[in-house]
Amino acid sequence: MNRIAFITGATSGFGRACAHRFAEAGWSLVLTGRREERLNELREALQDRVPVHTAVLDVRDADEVKAVIDALPEAFAAVTCLVNNAGLALAPQPAQRVSLDDWHTMIDTNVSGLVNVTHALLPTLIDQGAGSSIINVGSVAADAPYPGNHVYGATKAFVRQFSYNLRCDLLGTGVRVTDIAPGLAETEFTLVRTGGDRGAHDTLYGDTTPLGAEDVAEQIFHVATLPAHVNINRLEVMPVRQAWGPFAIDRD
Numbered sequence: 001m002n003r004i005a006f007i008t009g010a011t012s013g014f015g016r017a018c019a020h021r022f023a024e025a026g027w028s029l030v031l032t033g034r035r036e037e038r039l040n041e042l043r044e045a046l047q048d049r050v051p052v053h054t055a056v057l058d059v060r061d062a063d064e065v066k067a068v069i070d071a072l073p074e075a076f077a078a079v080t081c082l083v084n085n086a087g088l089a090l091a092p093q094p095a096q097r098v099s100l101d102d103w104h105t106m107i108d109t110n111v112s113g114l115v116n117v118t119h120a121l122l123p124t125l126i127d128q129g130a131g132s133s134i135i136n137v138g139s140v141a142a143d144a145p146y147p148g149n150h151v152y153g154a155t156k157a158f159v160r161q162f163s164y165n166l167r168c169d170l171l172g173t174g175v176r177v178t179d180i181a182p183g184l185a186e187t188e189f190t191l192v193r194t195g196g197d198r199g200a201h202d203t204l205y206g207d208t209t210p211l212g213a214e215d216v217a218e219q220i221f222h223v224a225t226l227p228a229h230v231n232i233n234r235l236e237v238m239p240v241r242q243a244w245g246p247f248a249i250d251r252d
């Protein structure tokens, strides 16, 4: 079959690492994100090895998503793997102190954005049939409540359940669906979450061994290249040096 990956949020972190990993294996790539300069850099870096198409795309805009997908050049149109990776956390403060705008931005990106891209690419993926896949990037935050997780974790719980539910409807089409749920991983995630606080980034990832973007990309690539009859429903991956904590108790 064709091997064409459509990656959202390819300008940084897991998405960019996926672009490199899939390119290493010879896949054609459709790379999307909002930062055009970074898309251009990535195309420059990879296009000697594999065919690369880039498109500036804000996944929150359903019309733009559809336009980008409708305008895919013929050589990139038959997408076989969608990596729904674009996403973000904002506002690590307690729920009662965060702005409603930040909540909406997370829902618009992590939920509506992922749904927009999935809806637009479903007919293509079903046409490709057996061996094609939708890989949604969820998070351990979908299951582990923690302070400051409020809407972010809830959006990732949506990703988990949407992935499971999609599997039910896609039964018989050959299209696989996976929710990849990473734990602590060093990317630009914390800089985005804290509005550019380098100290917060260094504190969170310092003196420990977080996952790297390449670790997660390797898992995504693994899921995408399993035999066509194998579906990993959910893959939760944490660094060895991360685990869950005790319940918090309010005392007098």
Ligand SMILES: NC(=O)c1ccc[n+]([C@@H]2O[C@H](COP(=O)([O-])OP(=O)(O)OC[C@H]3O[C@@H](n4cnc5c(N)ncnc54)[C@H](OP(=O)(O)O)[C@@H]3O)[C@@H](O)[C@H]2O)c1
Residues within 6 Å of the ligand: 008, 009, 010, 011, 012, 013, 014, 015, 032, 033, 034, 035, 057, 058, 059, 060, 085, 086, 087, 088, 089, 109, 113, 137, 138, 139, 140, 181, 182, 183, 184, 185, 186, 187, 188, 189, 192
């Ligand atoms: N790092 C972690 O610890 C961790 C753990 C679990 C899950 N995750 C999830 O992993 C995914 C990737 O995050 P990351 O850690 O790689 O963070 P990152 O380095 O900040 O990358 C996030 C990517 O999402 C893109 N993006 C954000 N908003 C977008 C929008 N409206 N439209 C299109 N693209 C958008 C960004 O590109 P542009 O800004 O160029 O648009 C960027 O390429 C996210 O879904 C995140 O929730 C991260």
